[in-house]
Amino acid sequence: xTSSRSATVTLPTDEQxxxxxxxxxxxxxxxxxxxxxxxxxxxWHANRGEMTVAEIDLRVGGRWRYVMVADGGFExxxxxxxxxxxxxxxxxxTEVYEAMPDAQALDTVTFAEENDRTLVTLLVQHTSKExxxxxxxxGMEDGLQDALDLLEQVAxxxx
Amino acid sequence: xxxxxxxxxxxxxxxNAVAEPRRRQILDVLAGGERPVNDLVRALGLAQPQxxxxxxxxxxxxxxxxxxDGRQRxxxxxxxxxxxxxxxxxxxxxxxxxxxxxxxxxxxxxxKTEGGGGGDE
Numbered sequence: 699x700t701s702s703r704s705a706t707v708t709l710p711t712d713e714q715x716x717x718x719x720x721x722x723x724x725x726x727x728x729x730x731x732x733x734x735x736x737x738x739x740x741x742w743h744a745n746r747g748e749m750t751v752a753e754i755d756l757r758v759g760g761r762w763r764y765v766m767v768a769d770g771g772f773e774x775x776x777x778x779x780x781x782x783x784x785x786x787x788x789x790x791x792t793e794v795y796e797a798m799p800d801a802q803a804l805d806t807v808t809f810a811e812e813n814d815r816t817l818v819t820l821l822v823q824h825t826s827k828e829x830x831x832x833x834x835x836x837g838m839e840d841g842l843q844d845a846l847d848l849l850e851q852v853a854x855x856x857x
Numbered sequence: 858x859x860x861x862x863x864x865x866x867x868x869x870x871x872x873n874a875v876a877e878p879r880r881r882q883i884l885d886v887l888a889g890g891e892r893p894v895n896d897l898v899r900a901l902g903l904a905q906p907q908x909x910x911x912x913x914x915x916x917x918x919x920x921x922x923x924x925x926d927g928r929q930r931x932x933x934x935x936x937x938x939x940x941x942x943x944x945x946x947x948x949x950x951x952x953x954x955x956x957x958x959x960x961x962x963x964x965x966x967x968x969k970t971e972g973g974g975g976g977d978e
Binding site: 741827 | 952953955
């Protein structure tokens with residue numbers, strides 16, 4: 699609660715991911731940084747590579763697409779379609795990780811301002827736990843499989 | 858509602874095992890310390906066979922350990938088995954934290970532009 703620097707990620711249900719973070723800026727600026735391609739390119743990479751594509755057609759039914767070339771040389775791409783747009787307040791869009799085209803999520807971002815600070819809440823709604831889990835795993839250095847292998851070793855050792 | 862009969866996959870890994878809300882509840886109770894099954898039955902308000910069924914799943918993936926103490930069996934949390942789940946979410950959280958740190962930098966720039974430019978639409 700005291701630290702606004704790190705994102706908080708929780709898994710409220712088997713199909714959801716909830717990400718929250720407070721920013722020291724009014725929400726119209728956070729919204730601008732979130733919806734302007736040149737600005738998105740400067741933060742979305744998360745220091746894991748370079749964003750080569752940030753397309754945002756900000757209207758209901760409009761599409762977005764982000765492509766990043768990760769430091770390892772491989773490309774990761776995401777795209778979706780805007781479903782609901784309330785400027786400076788709320789964005790609803792679909793999201794597809796192009797390596798897993800069957801797993802379409804619905805993302806709801808809300809921007810809530812208080813005292814010149816903005817709380818961003820991003821709810822990712824998947825249609826199955828498997829898709830949700832794969833989403834959390836995307837971009838991980840050590841995959842979920844490594845974790846599962848480790849677990850299996852622990853489980854086997856207890857038999 | 859999730860059926861009381863576990864799917865085949867539930868014992869395959871801890872991620873599936875803890876996906877069931879009742880099993881998460883058991884882990885929450887055990888986080889407070891070692892407990893006999895009767896305590897869990899009381900805490901969850903379920904019949905003992907159901908609680909035992911959940912405990913079997915949790916034991917199969919190593920999320921809880923059990924030991925005999927006289928006539929009762931005591932269950933306890935095995936934090937080591939749950940660590941991969943914690944790490945799994947933490948890695949994802951780290952990505953977003955770094956993403957948002959970059960966004961902080963972008964916002965500082967926007968604040969300066971707005972403050973200096975003034976009256977900008």
